[in-house]
Amino acid sequence: MKIKGGKIIYGQCDSCGHVSDLDNAHRLASYILKNPPGNQSIKSGQDEVQMINSEGQTGSKEDKQKKKKVLAAEVGLDSELLEAFLVQLRDTYNRLVVNDKIDNDVADMMLTQDIKKFNLDRHLKDRVCYLIFQSMFDENPTKAFERNYELLTTYFNDLDPQLASCHIILNIQYLMKKRNIDDKYFGTVLKGFYDYSYIDEQYLIKWFENSDEWQKEAKEDFLFNEQLDNHYRQLSEPMINWMKSQAGQEEEYYEEEAEGEQGDVQQ
Known part of the structure; x- marks a missing residue:
């Protein structure tokens, strides 16, 4: 892979050998090949x-x-069904990555259609979310927030809309552990996912408070590890406090703005 000025100039896809600026389809295909089920x-x-x-x-x-x-x-999953699904995805990738005439948006749409029409078993969705997420982020996830937002959130909402946010939080935890990212950076990483709207404030608070609703959802995901979850919850406290303070400042701003508008009307 060639890098100049912090930007990827081109790279080689492990799934097809195609040399180009690697898009998300190439990244996911490469990850699946390197990390089979x-x-x-x-x-x-x-x-x-x-x-x-x-x-x-x-x-x-x-x-x-x-x-x-x-x-x-x-x-909590059927590995045979998962393998069949991945084979279908690989076939789609093989058709896409060798065809330079297919626009990235069209390729993403084709992959999303593959996901929908396969009618995944409920117990496979968390596993596919894992494959997608871990293919898009590495030991420096902050550089990929903008690039991956639309595609990842679309995939997760197509796959499992009720648990999409839960899958994201657990995958962030697993990414930190798998990539050996220092704990001191967890707040920065979590804030990045929040700033780019991968997770909203309400859901982060539900996770931070370890609510019954969060526990119920998390236990449906095969990545859930209670000890790891509690570990990162403690590390997130400064970031969560900052987030709450920012929300409070916004409320004060809008209240002052509303009062000012009322004063103008009375005058």
Whole structure:
């Protein structure tokens, strides 16, 4: 990848070898190839569970299927359905990334249609949100806020509108952990996602207060880890306090403005 003045000049897509300024379709395709659904370890609660496929396992076919089903159940998803979905996405990417005549907006629309028409099982949506999010952000997520906003929020709202904000918060936590981003930067990262409207103030407060509604939603996502969630909640306090103070200042401003308008009318 060539970088000049902090900007990407061009890069090479791992999925097709195509050299260009990598768009989000290339990034996601590359991430899926580097991080297939099989043979990955994910922390779920206090236990580490491993997503596996039947390749490379020993024992009878029945034993393999039983083991596969048990592990899939532990993370709340059907790995066979997920694999079928990813195969379909890969096929779409392969058609898109080699065709320079397809506009990025059209490509994004095609990918969104793929997501909708596949009619994903409820337990797969959090996993696909994970793949999309982790493909778009790296150890320096702040540089990608503007670039990824429209596409990521569109995907998440198409996939799982009721839990879209929940998926974003848990993926931020997992990104911090996976990329070994220093805890001291968590407030900055969280503020960036807030400033660019990935998450709204009301939902952040619901998360920060560890409300019953938040806990219920979070436990539906396979990334949820209570210990990790509490850790980052404590780190977020300065940022949340700042956010609340800004909201208070805005309310005072609008109240003063309204009073001024009333005074002008009376005069």
